Amino acid sequence: MGRQGRESGLLAQLSKLDYLLITHYHNDHVGNAAAIAAKIPVGTFIDHGPTVETTDAATALYNGYLKGRESGRHMLAKPGDKVPIRDLDVTIVAASGERITRPLSGPSAPNPLCGAFKPKDPDPTENARSIGSMIAFGRFRMVDLGDLTWNKEQELVCPSNLLGTVDVYLTTHHGLAQSGSAVIVHALRPRVAIMNNGPKKGGSPDAWQIVHDSPGLQGFWQLHYAMDAGKDHNVAEPMIANPDESAAHDIKISAQRDGSFTVTNSRNKLTKSYTAPNVDGRPGAFSDFRREVPGAMHKITLADLPAPCRRRFPATSCGYKVIRVPFKADGTAVGSYEDFLTGFVTDDGYPWGRPVGVAVDRDGSLLVSDDGSNTIWRVAKTIGPYCLRHLTGAAGVGSTS
Ligand SMILES: [Zn+2]
Numbered sequence: 001m002g003r004q005g006r007e008s009g010l011l012a013q014l015s016k017l018d019y020l021l022i023t024h025y026h027n028d029h030v031g032n033a034a035a036i037a038a039k040i041p042v043g044t045f046i047d048h049g050p051t052v053e054t055t056d057a058a059t060a061l062y063n064g065y066l067k068g069r070e071s072g073r074h075m076l077a078k079p080g081d082k083v084p085i086r087d088l089d090v091t092i093v094a095a096s097g098e099r100i101t102r103p104l105s106g107p108s109a110p111n112p113l114c115g116a117f118k119p120k121d122p123d124p125t126e127n128a129r130s131i132g133s134m135i136a137f138g139r140f141r142m143v144d145l146g147d148l149t150w151n152k153e154q155e156l157v158c159p160s161n162l163l164g165t166v167d168v169y170l171t172t173h174h175g176l177a178q179s180g181s182a183v184i185v186h187a188l189r190p191r192v193a194i195m196n197n198g199p200k201k202g203g204s205p206d207a208w209q210i211v212h213d214s215p216g217l218q219g220f221w222q223l224h225y226a227m228d229a230g231k232d233h234n235v236a237e238p239m240i241a242n243p244d245e246s247a248a249h250d251i252k253i254s255a256q257r258d259g260s261f262t263v264t265n266s267r268n269k270l271t272k273s274y275t276a277p278n279v280d281g282r283p284g285a286f287s288d289f290r291r292e293v294p295g296a297m298h299k300i301t302l303a304d305l306p307a308p309c310r311r312r313f314p315a316t317s318c319g320y321k322v323i324r325v326p327f328k329a330d331g332t333a334v335g336s337y338e339d340f341l342t343g344f345v346t347d348d349g350y351p352w353g354r355p356v357g358v359a360v361d362r363d364g365s366l367l368v369s370d371d372g373s374n375t376i377w378r379v380a381k382t383i384g385p386y387c388l389r390h391l392t393g394a395a396g397v398g399s400t401s
Contacts, residue, residue: 014040019083020072021046021133023146024126025053025062028201034068042072046083048096048131049076052124077131087137093163094132094148099155103162104134105343114158117183123149127173132156134163138257139276142168143188149178157187165189167261167274168253171211174202175226182210191274192219192263194251199224199242205233219272221251221263238270322355322368341368341379 020042022030036042047069051062075083079100083090093100122128130146143166145153153172156163169190173179175197185193193211197203203226211220220235224242234240241249249267260276322341343354357369366379 016041018043019046024130025051026126027061030065033065037068037071044073044075045069046075046077048129051126052129053126089136091134092131093134096129100162104164108160108162110159111157111161111187113183113186117154120150128152137255139259140255140261141166144170145172147173150181153179153184157184161187167191167259169193171195175204175207176202177204177206180207180210185210186214189216190214195222197222197224197226199227199245203229205229208233218274219263238268241265241267322358
């Protein structure tokens, strides 16, 4: 079954597509867009703007898409834009050769691999214009950079890594060696990589090896057996959806808000579970967290944090920070406030959530909900520094959703 048949099978289960994102105007990414729109209503078409390719075939492909696009709304994607899908946080990180200029969240980490990067000749094709997106669900993060090529990928992670780390990396450009340098793949530190290669497209041995060697990789899956790469540059058969072309199987990811997820090979029903990263008591989880609060009289206030809310679309979650204001015994404030809890970070320092609610429990401990994992955290006053505990099912405290 070809791509067309496969898409028909998936569409049969749907009544409407809210969004159809076209990464760029190559046949394997836009070829069926108008046909899809003829079969099923599309709410909004997302693309990067006009094609940069001028051959007759490229023009015909683009015009065919424009015709299909007339049936829905159009969103011109710009780096930093959000695609407003309920419960998801989808950020455009690259489009039309441009990229985000600030880290997706929090301070970015310098990328030590940048020094070893060797650029290739500039890519004048549509590939370099690909839309790239970061898709987050709670603490789960997945990146899809379309067919973005070598130099453009590097701009996202050098000199510092603007993307952060991911749970799932959908290999860029089908695992072709024109993309997927170590400078980006290893900086993303994927826990799982899924190579969207065909039997004869992508899955280049060099690109495969870079993914295979990525530090911290726990799982590597492939859509097809890469016929020209040989056994040494293909994953084990159970992790390949289509070892041959007798049928069309897919790879399914099911993610939870806490960052855990499963990957299933629809061919053999092999499912592997990837657990949520440890969130309890990580050093540095809160920048100011381990400082002991001097004195007994402290009131804690929730303050607006407008800066991250500068978005073109209604924000799914803007977040707050918890500040600390010292008070005298008579109730008057002393000095200025300071940040107490500004966000939640992964083990390697990338923010995954922000405080969105705060309450004080009967024993005086502070309860804080986050916008990423549907968890309420308890900040308990103990002998010594404040400490952090998971709080599940606390009486009288509803969970956020
Ligand atoms: Zn492609």
